Amino acid sequence: MLSFKHANKSIKQIDQFLDKVDEGNLIFKEGVRNYLNGNRESFLDNLKTISALESDADILRRKIENTLYTQSLMPQLRGDIMRLLEELDNIIDLAKHNLFQFDVEVPYVPTELNQELIRLTELSVAAVESLIPAARSYFRDPDAIKENLHRVYLFEKEVDKMADSIKRKVFQEMQGLKLSEKFHLRYFTLHIESLSDKAQQAADLLNIMAIKRSL
Amino acid sequence: MMLLLIFISSGLFLGWSLGANDAANIFGSAVGSRMLSFRRAAIIASIFVILGAVFQGKGGAETLNELGTVDALGGGFTVTLCAAFTVYVMTKRRLPVSTSQAIVGAIIGWSLFTGNATDMSVLRKIFITWISGPVLGMLFAAGLYLLLRWALRRAKIHVIKLDSYIRTGLILAGAFGAYSLGANNIANVMGVFVSSAPNMILDFGIFRLDGVQLLFLLGGIAIAVGIFTYGQRVMQTVGNDILSLNPEAAIVVVLAQALVLFLFSSSTFSELVAKTGLPPLPLVPVSSTQVVIGAVLGIGLVKGVREIKMKTLGGVAVGWIATPVIAGILTFFLLFFMQNVFDLEVTKGMSSADTVEKLVQPPRILNMIIYGLLIMSLAVITLLLTYIFRQQKLRLKTENELLIQQNQNYMVQQSISNLEISAIQKQNESLHSKLENKRKEFIDIALNLTEQRMFLESLLEELDQLQRLNDPNTLGIRLKGLSTRIRQRMSFSTEKENFYSQVEQVHKDFQEKLSTGFPHLTEQEKRLAMLIRLNLSAKETATLLNISPKSVEVARYRLKNKLKLKKEENLTQYIIDL
DSSP, X not given: OHHHHHHHHHHHHHHHHHHHHHHHXXXXXXXXXXXXXXXXXXXXXXXXXXXHHHHHHHHHHHHHHHHHHXXXXXXXXXXXXXXXXXXXXXXXXXXXXXXXXXXXXXXXXXXXXXXXXXXXXXXXXXHHHHHHHXXXXXXXXXXXXXXXXXXXXXXXXXXXXXXXXXXHIIIIIOTTSOHHHHHXXXXXXXXXXXXXXXXXXXXXXXXXXXXXXXX | OHHHHHHTHHHHHHHHHHHHHHHHHHHHHHHHTTXXXXXXXXXXXXXXXXXXXXXXXHHHHHHHHHHOOOOSHHHHXXXXXXXXXXXXXXXXXXXXXXXXXXXXXXXXXXXXXXXXXXXXXXXXXXXXXXXXXXXXXXXXXXXXXXXXHHHHHHHOOOHHHHHHHHHHHHHHHXXXXXXXXXXXXXXHHHGGGGGGSOOEEEEOSSOEEEHHHHHXXXXXXXXXXXXXXXXXXXXHHHHHHHTTSOHHHHHHHHHHHHHHHHHTXXXXXXXXXXXXXXXXXXXXXXXXXXXXXXXXXXXXXXXXXXXXXXXXXXXXXXXXHHHXXXXXXXXXXXXXXXXXXXXXXXXXXXXXXXXXXXXXXXXXXXXXXXXXXXXXXXXXXXXXXXXXHHHHHHHHHHHHHHHHHHHHHHHHHHHHHHHHHHHHHHHHHHHHHHHHHHHHHHHHHHHHHHXXXXXXXXXXXXXXXXXXXXXXXXXXXHHHHHXXXXXXXXXXXXXXXXXXXXXXXXXXXXXXXXXXXXXXXXXXXXXXXXHHHTTOOHHHHHHHHTSOHHHHHHHHXXXXXXXXXXXXXOHHHHHHHO
């Protein structure tokens, strides 16, 4: 009966962890939008929120790891589950890091690029948003994983295309920008893009995990 | 009684090997996947194997007796020994083998030797059961797996909760499997000794045990010993093979095997089937390993595995023929040997009627209520004592661990305190030396001030005197003298000495290194090295050494040569690094 108690506790913690990652992802989107629109106060508020979420997610991940190993729950699957949680934790870490980069480096973004960068952020965040339900369904309904995963791959491809077009525009069309500014914009495009890349990595792992769990 | 014990030793050996090998089919996956500890698995398996053997083991034994009633203890001993030997040799050679097939072959060997006719209808029944065992296992496993898959897909249980359910399920299915194994396979172990069982009934008040059940109890204990002594290794190796299936499939395999063994050992179920008008199910010992193979195959078919290992199936089929044949031949020759060399009675030549007559003789009823209560009380007391002892041991262990931890904490604290003390001491020393330097500095400043004042006063006096002089020659000479005094004073001899002594104090190590490493350096060169170490410019160095900047360059060049540095090496860097 003790294992049921620990199981319920771990289930709750995993759900909370996934909520944190999801919220962190949304805050990242809001943060980038606020930065581009020049809402400094809201942006700083977003920074604080994402920091707290990332720290909470870290604590939860460690707690889950501890329960799974000390109570020897799911000896066969826990390795995979821990890897998945680590991948998801990396995503919120990256989101926080990227948002802080905006604060530290204060990149100059020409107004005409705002809409495209917002769209890029939305697509990248959408990839992560599709990953979370896939991760949730691994725990309860492994057959549904694939339905959500194909969206992650689709958004990741779209992000690649969008990032490519922004970089082309910056380097080929915006002659008024200094080379250093162009480089800076390229790095920030990469920062936003990296979120969907991480989502794709986690999706690959989930794909394999789904095969292992299929009955 | 002693004679009975000696003769059934071969049966006990067979029971031991059955426990060591077949318990892995029940708890192998749970132990191999670390979902259940071996100790807990072994305890559950042992209890339920004994319960199954004692309360439901008669059916299979009766069928074996119908095949051939081994009526002498010597015969029973030889038959079981040959079966055990066949199982041992074939297992050692990694050939698929089953205790059930070995014992049937050995009984036929005994019948052939003693001239008793083998009931072909019983043999046919047994053979059909052997085939239907794995087939039923396959069907049950496929059905149960489909059912489980359907239920799990609908229920959408969280994987962690599912793990807890599976863990509980594995324990329950394992307990059922152990009960069925005991019920079905005890006939292999003790079946041939049934006719030699003591004709008595032990009345324990709540339940009664007859002679056959007592015999089965002994066999069950032998199986339990086999599980405890050798089961772990087999569970971990065999269990990991079954583990290639997922835990859900493992539970289905165990359940399917338990169901098949239960069906072929439950007389109640057999009668129920007979009541419906269908032919009653034969109560025959079947091989649990072969049922497991069938069950795994069933799951494979549901999952759409196209490759069926024909070699494994061939092995099972060969086992059905080869094992009884080998055991039968071996028994035939060993019985000949036992009868003619050791003059052992291998048959009493009783007809079936004699046996029946022996069995219908009224048994001796022994009232075991008081003994039972005593044994129960003893068992309860032993359990209580063990529990208290274990708790005590655990408490001591925890206390010990706490003590060790406290000790470690204390040691860490002590080392931290030591570090802190030494840091404070060092800090004090440094403060003390700083204070000393400052004190010296103040004394020097004071002395310097006095000296400067005295010099200036003497200058003032001289100037006053000069003002009063009228003779220009004397004035010129006196002025020249005054200028020389001022120039001499400008060489700052005292301050410089003070400066050098302070610098030497601070860079004591450097001075020592320089003196020991390069003993041929002059005092002036050592001072130059010191000034280079302070990274002073050529102009500053020149002032302090009271020479021209050009001479500083020459002196540096000479110093470089004396330090035997190459042309490309930097003198300043070398001295700083020294």
